[in-house]
Amino acid sequence: MLKSRLAAASLLASLCILAPSQVVAQARTSVAVAASWHVTSLDPSSDGYTYQRMGIGETLVDADASGALVPGLAREWSSSEDGLTWRFRLRPNVEFHDGTGLDAAKATASLNRALSHPGILSLAPIADITADGDDVVVRLEKPFAPLPALMANYATMILAPASFAEDGSTVAVIGTGPFRITFVAPPISLEVERFSDYWGEPALIETASYMSASRAEARALMVESGDTDLAVTLDPAGIRQLSPLDDVEVEVVPIPRTIALKLNLARPQLAEAKARRALSLAIDREGIAAGILGFPEAAATQLFPPTLEDWHSDSLAPLSTNFSEAKSLLAELGWEPGPDGILMRDGKRFELTLRTFPNRPELPLIAAAVQDQWRQIGVDLNVSVGNSSDIPAGHQDGSLDVALYARNYGLTPDPIVNAADDFGSGGGDWGAMNWDSPKVAEALAAALETTDEAARADAVESVIESVQAELPVIPIAWYQQTVAHPKALQGVVVDPLERSYGLSKLRWAE
Template identity: 45%
Template sequence: MSHHLNAARRRTLLAVAALAAVQPWRSALAHGDDAPHSHAVTRADAGVLTVVGPWEMTGLDPSRSGYMFARMEVVETLLEVDDSGHLRAGLATTWRVSDDGLQWRFALRSGRRYHDGSALTPASVLACLQRAAQRPGVLQLAAIATMQLEGSDLVITLRQPFGPFPYLLTHYTTQILAPASFDAKGNVQAIIGSGPYRIRSLSLPQQFDVERVALIESGQGRPVQRARYISVSRAETRTLLVQSGQADLAFSLDPPSIRALQDHPRAALLSTMLPRTTILKLNAGHPFLADVRVRRAIALCIEREGIARALLRDPDLGATQLFPPALARWHDASLPPLQTDLKQARRLLEEAGWRLGTDGVRWREGQRLALNLTTFVDRPELPLIATALQEEMRQIGIAVRVVIGNSSDIPAGHRSGLLQMALAARNYGNLPEPVASLLQDFGPEGGDWGAMGWRNTEVPALLAQLAAAPADRDRSLRQRITAVLQEQLPVIPVVWYRQTCAVSRRLRGASIDPFERSYRISSLQWT
């Protein structure tokens, strides 16, 4: 275990060193853009909102980094969602579906322009969505037959009903870009959107600057006219930038950073529960894990509240079920919660034929109950949680070897069939109505971040039934799906997730989008 952790740390340190070598903005930020010898934020930068987070921009295509351009309010989608996950208007003002559930009609907003001054026309919207439908992305989840225009309405016809379809049009991969954004081959060459901010400069993969399209002055305060996003991989570095006054918003803070910033004179902390769960993905097709009694034993040995308290500094994040309270339509408060019971866990393993050996590990028919647990360092808490799970499973006689690699190792292991257990953070709010995501995770063949080798027909059938209905109906189906997942445990919930953001005290009006679609900088004002 220590070898793998040390190797992972070495890789991380080497990556940070390499990143620092090619990022001149580090020294610029440390000294101020216009005052090389000053350690304070310069006068020139005083009106530039600086946002730091761990995410790099890996390309211009919406499928690669579209979420960052959406968060900085450069691009827009046809529909938006509120904090409860309910649909609201975006570039489409209204939407409706035919009685047979096959035809969706969207009335498009008129009089809008892209940042290059060209008109935002129904034809340009149609072209963007047709392009998105031809590429890997959320539109592949619906069986789209045709897209066409009828006057200023966009009409999309499906081959079969798909109730959550409008939610697909909230996803960043369906963002609407100006025709000039694309080259002759349809590749994105520039980000020309229609949001409140336009791109001012862009330096992939670390930084881009935006400016407000229409300059606004208000007697109530000064709105943010210019903003900058900088990718800063290490949480402690983001914290230092906040403490020194060189970052105004800092996202994805770890517990040490949160402690360091509590009651800080330069920044306040905001937090909200997100629809994300850290899960233990199990290969239910593996001979050791096919027996549901073994999966239940593993679930019973996990001290969720202890992990949440010790590692996340928030005992309320112990996951008593798969879907967190932030996912209100799926969280079932009446569901019996997952609990910790080592005696019951050991009893279940005994019933499954696993006897404790002299080495403290269980054996059955000459085979040792030893499993690999794969995780990654993209989220710094995952290796720590993996270490805790390793110890907790040891206490019931399961030997666990933690393997720390890249996030891509988990889908690769799923597809090859070699994955045994994996620890990952699953975002169930990637689409505000997660039916489409759940169809990927718990469909007949399982999914990269969901079930593996799990033979169950009820959940895929219920999900298919739910997908054919309007998203706001059939609560009983959602409750039954949640109950079966709690009983069968193809994935085991460990902890929920809380987004904590540091906000400069120079700002007011800050709030956190629980679906992580926007940083809401257009709502901020300088004090």
């Protein structure tokens, strides 16, 4: 086999040398994407973000770059006066990739399957989902204002009935998007082609591919060598490597994602708000943002970034760095240096283990920086670099001490959904752990139910003030999304909500 491939390559080279007039340059019609995330499953509840970003699956509701809700597969939606019934009217003449037509019954079946699985729809008090003519009808047990935002999440993408086996498992991803899958090889890659019967504007390119390349330096090298056309999420070294190249463009866009520390408040070292404030004071955010991320403006002064205007408050006292004050606060709580300099109280060391993962290449580096900075105030922080799944697993079984991650508050276009999941009663896998605030729970409930903008704004303000004061999670930096591509690839737009790679708008310069 190897000999035959070498012979074929030799023959091709000979043809190029001996008969150049017969070699015709063809316009490029394909785009290769490289990102850090594996394609581990066909199930939209777990890997739907990849299928959504690649333009394969679509949702009833879409969102523009500002987070405003816009029509998706539903051309319009409305709620009853009591807020208990929502109607989503479908677009006409929409086809799935298998040639079958979309109707309310099929959309309802897809959503009911999503509802039966762990995922975003479990956050809403849904009584039932039914079909009525061209409408998908969702009945609620109590008002839930952000329901349309949930219907924009990847886990609610509408798939054809043939996507599912009789037992409900996903056997194919047959969506309605501008691209359909032609090949998938979990966990590394998938390939798509333009869907000629797409209901919207057809894609400009004919095919595209996705490859999981977990190491940031590998993605940078792939762009430099021409092995990929769109590399998503670069580390500072990769940005420095690619920025000077004449034929490569590096795009940097702030997005509603925050790098933060999740704390298990059941641990005696973390149970007191004063101790958490001390740990926050012992983080040099500006140094991390400038030295590791390469963006000094990314230092987080509060949890929610400025890109989330309704959730970012200029009136909050900003988080700052003060190692002396941090030491004083811990001393007030009875923590005293032991023989090795590590703080002790009641015979227990101030020792914790931090879990993080390398899919976002900056996280292990930030973990090492926090480890060093906390050591300066007498805190022994061990760092464990593993899989991202280790964090929710540690939340569920109670084994987690501290976690470092990048939380996407644009997972749905309305951040209230994520906030309720993270800071509601019982906390969440990617939010608070063993922190219960009746004040916050009440404010979240009000924000979820009300359609009055002033009342909602008051509730949101109450949430962000409490989170800033009590620090159930400690913000470190606001995320900057980075994408590199050849300058010849035109139409690249970095989606701040990370919903799409924008493949259908891409084209190669002639």
